[in-house]
Amino acid sequence: MSSTADVATALTWTLPHAVAGTMVLSLNAYVLLGGADFGGGVWDLFARGKDRDAQRTLIADAIGPIWEANHVWLILVVVLLFTCFPKAFAHLATELHIPITVMLVGIVLRGSAFTFRTYDSKRDHVQRRWGRIFSVASLLTPVILGVCLGAVASGAVPIRSTESLRTVTFGARFIDPWARSPFPWAVGLLTLALFAFLAASYLTVEATDDRMRDVFRRRAQQSQAALLALAVVTLLLARVENPLLFQGLTRGRTALTMHAVTTLAALTSLWALATRRFQTARMAAAAQASFIVWGWAWTQYPWMLPPDRTITELAGPRITLQLTLGALAVGTMILLPSFVYLFRVFKTREGGE
Amino acid sequence: MSDLLFARSQMAMSLAFHIIFAVVGVGMPALMVIAEWRWLTSRDPLQLELAKRWAKGTAILFAVGAVSGTVLSFELGLLWPTFMEHAGAVIGMPFSLEGFAFFTEAIFLGIYLYAWKRIPPRAHFAAGVVVAISGALSGAFVVCANAWMNAPAGFRMVNGQVTEVDPIAAMFNAAAPSQIVHMTLASFAATGFAVAGIHAFALRRGTPHRAFHRAALQIALWVGLPAALVQPLSGDWSARSVAERQPVKLAAMEGHLKTGPAAFVIGGWPNAETLEHTGAIEIPGALSFLLRGDPTAVVQGVDAVPPDERPPLAIVHLAFQIMIGCGTVMAALSAWGGWRWWRRKRGGGSALPDDRRFLTAVVLAGPLGFIALEAGWTVTEVGRQPWIVQGILRTANAVTPMPGLVVSFVLFTALYVGLAIAVLFLLWRQIIKTGVTPTPMGLTSELPIPTPGSTASYPTP
Ligand code: HDD
Ligand code: HEM
Ligand code: HEM
Numbered sequence: 122m123s124s125t126a127d128v129a130t131a132l133t134w135t136l137p138h139a140v141a142g143t144m145v146l147s148l149n150a151y152v153l154l155g156g157a158d159f160g161g162g163v164w165d166l167f168a169r170g171k172d173r174d175a176q177r178t179l180i181a182d183a184i185g186p187i188w189e190a191n192h193v194w195l196i197l198v199v200v201l202l203f204t205c206f207p208k209a210f211a212h213l214a215t216e217l218h219i220p221i222t223v224m225l226v227g228i229v230l231r232g233s234a235f236t237f238r239t240y241d242s243k244r245d246h247v248q249r250r251w252g253r254i255f256s257v258a259s260l261l262t263p264v265i266l267g268v269c270l271g272a273v274a275s276g277a278v279p280i281r282s283t284e285s286l287r288t289v290t291f292g293a294r295f296i297d298p299w300a301r302s303p304f305p306w307a308v309g310l311l312t313l314a315l316f317a318f319l320a321a322s323y324l325t326v327e328a329t330d331d332r333m334r335d336v337f338r339r340r341a342q343q344s345q346a347a348l349l350a351l352a353v354v355t356l357l358l359a360r361v362e363n364p365l366l367f368q369g370l371t372r373g374r375t376a377l378t379m380h381a382v383t384t385l386a387a388l389t390s391l392w393a394l395a396t397r398r399f400q401t402a403r404m405a406a407a408a409q410a411s412f413i414v415w416g417w418a419w420t421q422y423p424w425m426l427p428p429d430r431t432i433t434e435l436a437g438p439r440i441t442l443q444l445t446l447g448a449l450a451v452g453t454m455i456l457l458p459s460f461v462y463l464f465r466v467f468k469t470r471e472g473g474e
Numbered sequence: 475m476s477d478l479l480f481a482r483s484q485m486a487m488s489l490a491f492h493i494i495f496a497v498v499g500v501g502m503p504a505l506m507v508i509a510e511w512r513w514l515t516s517r518d519p520l521q522l523e524l525a526k527r528w529a530k531g532t533a534i535l536f537a538v539g540a541v542s543g544t545v546l547s548f549e550l551g552l553l554w555p556t557f558m559e560h561a562g563a564v565i566g567m568p569f570s571l572e573g574f575a576f577f578t579e580a581i582f583l584g585i586y587l588y589a590w591k592r593i594p595p596r597a598h599f600a601a602g603v604v605v606a607i608s609g610a611l612s613g614a615f616v617v618c619a620n621a622w623m624n625a626p627a628g629f630r631m632v633n634g635q636v637t638e639v640d641p642i643a644a645m646f647n648a649a650a651p652s653q654i655v656h657m658t659l660a661s662f663a664a665t666g667f668a669v670a671g672i673h674a675f676a677l678r679r680g681t682p683h684r685a686f687h688r689a690a691l692q693i694a695l696w697v698g699l700p701a702a703l704v705q706p707l708s709g710d711w712s713a714r715s716v717a718e719r720q721p722v723k724l725a726a727m728e729g730h731l732k733t734g735p736a737a738f739v740i741g742g743w744p745n746a747e748t749l750e751h752t753g754a755i756e757i758p759g760a761l762s763f764l765l766r767g768d769p770t771a772v773v774q775g776v777d778a779v780p781p782d783e784r785p786p787l788a789i790v791h792l793a794f795q796i797m798i799g800c801g802t803v804m805a806a807l808s809a810w811g812g813w814r815w816w817r818r819k820r821g822g823g824s825a826l827p828d829d830r831r832f833l834t835a836v837v838l839a840g841p842l843g844f845i846a847l848e849a850g851w852t853v854t855e856v857g858r859q860p861w862i863v864q865g866i867l868r869t870a871n872a873v874t875p876m877p878g879l880v881v882s883f884v885l886f887t888a889l890y891v892g893l894a895i896a897v898l899f900l901l902w903r904q905i906i907k908t909g910v911t912p913t914p915m916g917l918t919s920e921l922p923i924p925t926p927g928s929t930a931s932y933p934t935p
Contacts, residue, residue, distance in 0.1 A: 190580040192540060193573065199547050200573045203558050204566020211559035214551025218876045225548055226889060229541040233893055236537035237900055286875075295876060437563035438639040445570050452574035459581045466589050 136443065137436035140205045141425065143449060144198050145418040149411050151194035153319065156312075156410070158184050158191055160320025162231060162259020163313070164340060165252065176336060177252070180320075181239060183327045190463065192232065205442050208280075209425055209435045213269075216278045220265050220299050227262030230254050263316045264309035271308025272299040274417060275363050276427035304358045311351040315410055318344035322390065322406035325399040338394055341402065345391060365428060369420040379416040383409055478870055480879040481553045484886055486855065488546055490848055491890045495539030497847060499579070500613050500658070501665025501697065502532040503606035506586075508693050510599050520689050525602075526590070528669075528690075533587050534900055538893060540580070545886070552882075557862050557872035560636050561622075564629050567641040568618040575612035579605055613661060614654045618645050624854070625649035625719045626863050652715045653854075656708045659701045660850065663804060664843030666698020671840020674833045691836075695826070698843070699811050702804035709801060710764070716857075717765050720864060721774040723857035726785050727794040728761055729754065736761035736773035741795065744787040749777055785859040793852035800846035807839050 161180040168176040203210040214221065231254075238251035272278055277298040281289065299305050321341035328334040359367040370376060386409035393402035425432045436442060506528045513521035547569075551558050582604040589598065622628075628644030629636050673691040681687055717724045725731070729739035731749040738761045742754020759769030766773075776784055814826055826832055862869040 190577065190584055192544070193577045193580055196544060196547055196576065197573050200566065200569045203547075203551060203562040204570055205563070207559050207562030207566075210551050210562060211555035214548065214558070215555045215874055215876060218552055218874065218882075221548055221552060222882050222885070225545050226885065228544055229889060229893070232541040232544075233538055233896070236534055237896055239533075291877065437566075441563040441566060441639055441641050444567055444641050448567070448570050448574070452571075452577070456574065456577050456581075459578060463581045463584060466585055466592055 135433060136439060136446070137205070137432045138423075139446060140201060140436070140442055141418075141432045143446070144201045145414065147194050147197045147201065149414045151191070151198065152315070152410050152414055153407055154191035155194055156263070156316040157319040157323050159231070159259045159263050160316035160318070161324070162235070162256045163317045164320055164324070164337075166256035166260055167340075170336075172332065172336070175333065179324060179328060179333060181235075183324060184235065190460075192228075201445065204445055205437050206425065206432075206435045207437055209430075212280055212426065213273070213278065216294065216298060217269050217272065219295055220269050220272075224262055224265040224269065227258045227265060231258035231262060234258065260313065263313045264306075267309035267312030268299050268305040270312070270417070271305035273426065274308070274421055275302070275304050275359070275366055276424075277302070277305070278426060279428060280426060280430055302358075302362055304355070304362050307351060307355040307358050311348065311355055314344055314348040314351050315413065318348050319406055319410055322394075322403050325394075326403050334397075334399065338397070338399075341394055341406070342391070345387065345394075349387060366420065370416075375419055376416070379412060379419055383412040383416060386412055477877060477879045478873050480883040481873045482869065484879070484883045485549060485553055486852075487883075487887060487890060488542065488549055489851065489855075491894070492539065492542040492546055493847060493851060494844060495535050495542060496613060497661040497664050497844075498532070498535045499539045500606075500609045500661035502528060502535070502669075503583075503602060503609050504662065504697055505665070505669060505693055506532065507599065507602040507606050508696070509689075510602055512689075512693075514595060514599055518689075520685055524686065524690055524693070529587055531901060533583075534897060536583060538897055540576075542890075542893075543576075552876075553874055553879075554862065554872045555874050557867060560867060561863065564636065564639055564641060564644045565619045565622045567645050568615040572612045572615035575608045575615060579608040579612060582608070610658055610661070613657060617654050617657045618647070618650045620854070621649035621653045622647045623863050624653075624716075624723075624858060626866050631866055649715055649719060652708070652711045656705070656712050656850075659705050659708055660843070660847050662697050662701035663705055664847050666694050666696075666701060667804060667836075667843040668840050670694035670698055670836050671838075674836040674840075678830065678833045678837060691826075695811060695836075699808040702801070702843070703808040703812065705801055706805050709798075714765065717773075720858065722776060722779050722784060723790070723853075725774060725776045725778070726787050726790040726857055727853055729787075729791045730761060730773060731776045731787075733775040733778050734772055735759055735770050736765070736775075738764070739791075742791075744776075744791055749775075783860060785857050790853055790857045793849040793856070796849040797846045797853060800842040800849070804839060804842055804846070807835055810835070 161184050165177050165180050168174075168180075199210075202213075234251045234254035238248055238255060281294075286294075318341060321337045321344055324337040325334050325341060328337060356367075356370060359370055371380075386405050390402050390405035390409060393399070393405055421427060423431045423433070425435050506525050509521045509525040509528065512518065513525060582601045585593070585601045586598065586605055589601070593601075622644050625648045626644075627647040628640040628642070630638045670691055673687045673694060676687045677684065677691065713724065713727075716727070728736065729742060729744050729751060730736045731744060731751070735758075737756040737758045739751065740755040740757070742751040744751055762771040762773055763769045765771070776787060811826060811832065814829070814832065818825060858864055860868050860870065862872045
């Protein structure tokens with residue numbers, strides 16, 4: 122177990138850190154874009170009232186053109202992990218085999234059911250069934266994603282010595298890390314609330330009439346409340362269960378700054394929602410989510426697999442990292458304009474028919 | 475069955491499933507783009523309708539390709555962590571590049587599918603071209619990774635540790651060129667033949683939308699036939715490459731069991747114990763001649779390595795024969811079509827879509843491309859056994875220590891079966907069953923293409 126001195130208070134930049142930073146950036150993009158698509162599915166499930174079909178249509182239109190592109194951010198994280206940190210990838214995929222499998226089933230069901238529903242234009246019970254699968258999968262998948270991240274963050278998935286591998290039981294190795302303590306599950310629910318909150322905030326801007334705007338404004342406020350409550354619970358659980366993690370969360374100037382800016386973003390979002398400044402609310406929501414992601418990354422730093430493997434220790438050969446970063450740079454030069462074009466085509470109203 | 479066998483079966487099933495959608499993702503954009511190009515140059519509304527109809531089918535298949543591909547990238551770790559631990563840093567490069575190709579493909583497919591009315595026609599066409607190119611590229615990148623498993627390069631193995639990693643050398647390994655060419659041609663051949671088969675079926679049965687199906691058939695044949703025609707040449711190149719680097723795989727494929735001058739073995743069932751065939755037709759010296767230009771040249775047989783380094787003989791040989799059989803029939807059909815087309819250009823004979831015999835042949839050949847595709851991958855992968863990385867790492871040593879893999883195997887089997895049924899059902903309901911109706915404005919489908927802002931695609935009260 123590491124001593125308190127190991128909790129980082131300063132950032133050092135090396136090649137592995139640059140790649141890890143890129144992975145967090147990519148995860149951040151996935152949360153902002155893909156996460157909102159999941160959140161949309163959650164609100165699809167909870168669509169209530171007379172205009173529930175209109176709500177669902179709004180959600181479907183917002184997700185429609187770009188879910189596949191949004192989804193590639195997750196693949197990028199995985200690919201970077203197995204290229205640049207192959208040991209970490211092999212380790213996580215082994216120890217978290219069960220939750221990752223469940224998450225995959227959720228991703229498959231959500232993606233395909235959404236597309237099937239969109240393209241199945243016969244309006245009958247079959248189409249409603251696609252809709253149900255889509256929304257239930259949207260609810261479960263973020264929870265499991267959060268559980269996996271929470272388990273890693275809490276140091277429950279350490280690399281074991283060959284000796285302890287020989288004696289460890291199935292339950293202790295493959296189930297306990299994510300199922301035994303409530304902390305990963307709190308992170309899972311937090312992830313769900315975050316995605317739902319993002320989606321609702323975005324949809325207030327996407328909505329074309331006031332009634333719809335009000336519906337999602339209320340949803341955004343509700344999910345923000347849930348999010349804040351869960352954040353407090355998570356922090357308390359960390360304190361009880363995992364002192365090292367709690368230190369990372371609360372010690373040092375950077376950690377406190379992270380908390381401060383996240384709170385600021387949350388307050389801005391609440392204020393903007395209350396005063397119906399929806400553009401501002403959307404920005405604040407995105408900022409809040411990004412701060413949470415980076416806050417988590419900072420808590421982990423310099424560990425990749427807490428409590429005892431650092432980013433540097435797990436990195437692959439230098440040449441691979443260099444080439445990957447080079448490829449990322451070139452790829453970004455192609456991708457960025459493409460993304461700008463995509464969002465210009467779809468997220469500006471005047472282009473519509 | 476052991477956990478290893480379940481892991482292998484799950485990997486095989488996932489890949490066999492994914493490859494269908496991946497190939498469609500390479501082939502269909504080409505078809506759409508050709509139809510749209512013809513619309514741009516001729517303003518024939520039929521071609522536009524065709525492009526839209528195909529785009530719609532592609533959207534469904536693309537989504538399934540995307541989710542099944544996501545499963546694969548996780549499965550590499552879920553099932554083969556030891557493999558990834560060693561190979562990740564070496565062959566991560568093509569996977570990273572593939573990630574960018576996916577991005578580009580997904581972005582522009584989104585634009586292609588949903589922005590018919592939002593951007594100018596030429597920009598829309600250009601988006602389609604980008605989709606087609608990035609689809610082909612992503613296929614090429616991932617095949618690079620697979621070729622590396624057949625012809626490992628770009629690292630050294632010292633005491634079980636990977637050192638001196640050179641990702642560029644790994645990516646441009648010796649097996650990559652022939653495999654990429656063969657795979658890309660296979661994508662066009664398989665998609666072209668399957669689409670041609672569907673439209674030929676409609677034409678043969680008699681349909682009120684003859685013009686529509688004729689136009690479709692024409693384009694599909696233009697994509698499928700040339701690819702199928704050159705595929706045997708590219709296959710020969712692949713075979714030479716295998717002979718050089720994986721002689722035992724080649725021997726298993728060809729059913730060449732004992733070292734010596736090699737006959738070309740057609741059919742037959744190899745016996746792994748006695749290394750004898752039952753029921754095969756042999757053309758003495760033919761394989762030696764094909765590989766070395768000399769009918770008496772000695773070719774390594776399966777017996778060159780100890781039994782625990784031999785792949786399952788019967789599966790590999792059978793799968794290879796299936797691929798060759800399909801490939802020969804497809805190439806013959808292409809030659810026939812090409813000859814008819816050439817005669818027709820000189821003023822003789824009827825147009826291909828009016829020839830019932832030709833249509834029948836196209837319908838029957840429709841599935842052959844996909845059958846050859848699955849068979850070919852079986853040859854490549856099963857033929858490499860017991861190695862996951864040829865000569866370096868055994869599959870048995872790469873598998874996850876996670877017990878009870880039967881559960882995940884059953885789970886994913888159920889998932890894929892469900893998905894397959896859903897896709898077939900949807901395509902049937904959407905693309906095939908709904909007709910095309912002539913209207914005063916030309917032809918339009920009965921179904922609106924979903925666009926953002928329209929609620930056509932979703933039930934409203
Ligand atoms: C439309 C599909 C199709 C058709 C008609 C053919 N093939 Fe094929 N073949 C494939 C689709 C395919 C494939 C599925 O795409 C493979 C698997 C791996 C690869 O690179 O391509 C393949 C692999 C493959 C290999 C093994 C490569 C390796 O293990 O590295 C050989 C030797 C051949 N093929 C040879 C042939 C020959 C001689 C054909 C001619 C009649 C032929 N193929 C037709
Ligand atoms: C998409 C087309 C592909 C198909 C249909 C296919 C088919 C198969 C089959 C049948 C097996 C099982 C072999 C056996 O255990 O006897 C297998 C195994 C495997 N394949 Fe492929 N394969 C494809 C492409 C690839 C690619 C591109 C990669 C990696 C870059 C890959 C990596 C693997 C791995 C890691 C295994 C498991 C270990 C092994 O059995 O060797 N495959 N595949
Ligand atoms: C181990 C093997 C493989 C892995 C890990 C893999 C991974 C993936 C992933 C993650 C996607 C989704 C991208 C998205 O979200 O848009 C995808 C789609 C795709 N894959 Fe694979 N793939 C494998 C094998 C292959 C092979 C052998 C081909 C050969 C042609 C191929 C061609 C494609 C194409 C063209 C797409 C685009 C999506 C589509 O059209 O359906 N993949 N793959």
